[in-house]
Amino acid sequence: MRFDFSATAPEVAQRLIGATLTVDGVGGVIVETEAYDQSDPASHSYAGKTARNASMFGPPGRAYVYRSYGLHWCLNAVCMPAGHGAGVLIRALEPTVGIETMQHRRRIQEVRLLCAGPGRLCQALGVDRSHDGSRLDRKPFRLVASSTRELLVTNGVRIGISHSRELSWRFALAGSRFLSRPMTAGAS
DNA sequence: TCGCCGATGTTCT
DNA sequence: GAACATCGGCGAT
Numbered sequence: 001m002r003f004d005f006s007a008t009a010p011e012v013a014q015r016l017i018g019a020t021l022t023v024d025g026v027g028g029v030i031v032e033t034e035a036y037d038q039s040d041p042a043s044h045s046y047a048g049k050t051a052r053n054a055s056m057f058g059p060p061g062r063a064y065v066y067r068s069y070g071l072h073w074c075l076n077a078v079c080m081p082a083g084h085g086a087g088v089l090i091r092a093l094e095p096t097v098g099i100e101t102m103q104h105r106r107r108i109q110e111v112r113l114l115c116a117g118p119g120r121l122c123q124a125l126g127v128d129r130s131h132d133g134s135r136l137d138r139k140p141f142r143l144v145a146s147s148t149r150e151l152l153v154t155n156g157v158r159i160g161i162s163h164s165r166e167l168s169w170r171f172a173l174a175g176s177r178f179l180s181r182p183m184t185a186g187a188s
Numbered sequence: 189t190c191g192c193c194g195a196t197g198t199t200c201t
Numbered sequence: 202g203a204a205c206a207t208c209g210g211c212g213a214t
Contacts (some may be wrong), residue, residue: 034206042206044199052198064208070196071205089206119207150208160206190214201203 003136003143005061005167009079009086011037013171015075015155016088018146022170023125025142026098028115030090031173032180033159036076038085045085055133056085065132072119073128077136091118091159091170095127105168117180136176156183 001017003047005012014033021027034044042067045051055064056078064076064087076087093115095102102114102124115121124127136143152174158163160183168186 036206044206047199050199066206068195070198071207072207074206091206117207123208159208162205192207193211195208195209197205199204 003061003145005077005136006080008081009037009088010169011152013088013169014153014155015127015145016090017173018151019146020096020142020144020146021090021093021125021128022142023131024140026101027125028093028096028109028144029100029173030092030174031094031176031178032092033171034089034091035079035169036087037079037087040167040169042158042161043087046089046181050087051096053085054120057083058133061136063127063131063134065127065129065138066127067129073122074118075122075125075127075131082092082117082155089118090121092116092172092176093121094173094176110176115179120180122178154183156185 013033016030016033019030020080038045043057049057060078060080062078075090079086095114106124114124154174155168155171158170
């Protein structure tokens with residue numbers, strides 16, 4: 001079934017766990033996400049709309065692709081409320097289809113590390129700036145909601161940020177061996 | 189297995 | 202000029 005983006009970033013981030021994402025038929029099952037929104041100092045949208053983050057302020061269900069640390073690409077899904085800079089960073093996939101293509105693009109064999117991290121995931125799926133602003137329900141993207149009813153999803157502190165550590169807006173499939181890093185629990 | 193470091197686009201001070 | 206939603210390679214443990 002098609003994925004519904006008419007919800008806030010934390011809700012969408014949780015529901016994306018277990019969904020299947022492919023780009024031109026290459027990808028797998030989402031096992032790790034993080035939510036961001038405009039009220040959050042750790043978010044790219046916090047300081048308002050700029051040329052880089054413009055697609056975060058566009059319609060939900062589209063891609064926001066940005067360059068990280070000068071070299072890597074990172075893929076986000078834009079969420080509700082529309083025009084408010086809310087989004088979900090896709091951090092890791094369990095590779096299921098097109099594994100040979102991903103191994104070739106990443107120049108490694110180890111399947112566990114093909115998509116274990118936002119930069120690695122974009123390299124494996126061939127995502128770059130040309131996908132920024134594209135709809136996630138149209139080619140080359142394909143996003144299918146999880147068919148499993150009950151998935152064990154854990155949440156905790158987001159990775160690589162210094163602001164808003166109190167928000168447990170990182171979500172992951174419990175026990176997955178395809179995460180970018182082990183989950184660390186937030187403050188209780 | 190851990191931690192430091194370099195590469196370097198975009199934004200902010 | 203510095204920070205940053207990162208990664209891979211290197212040398213030290």
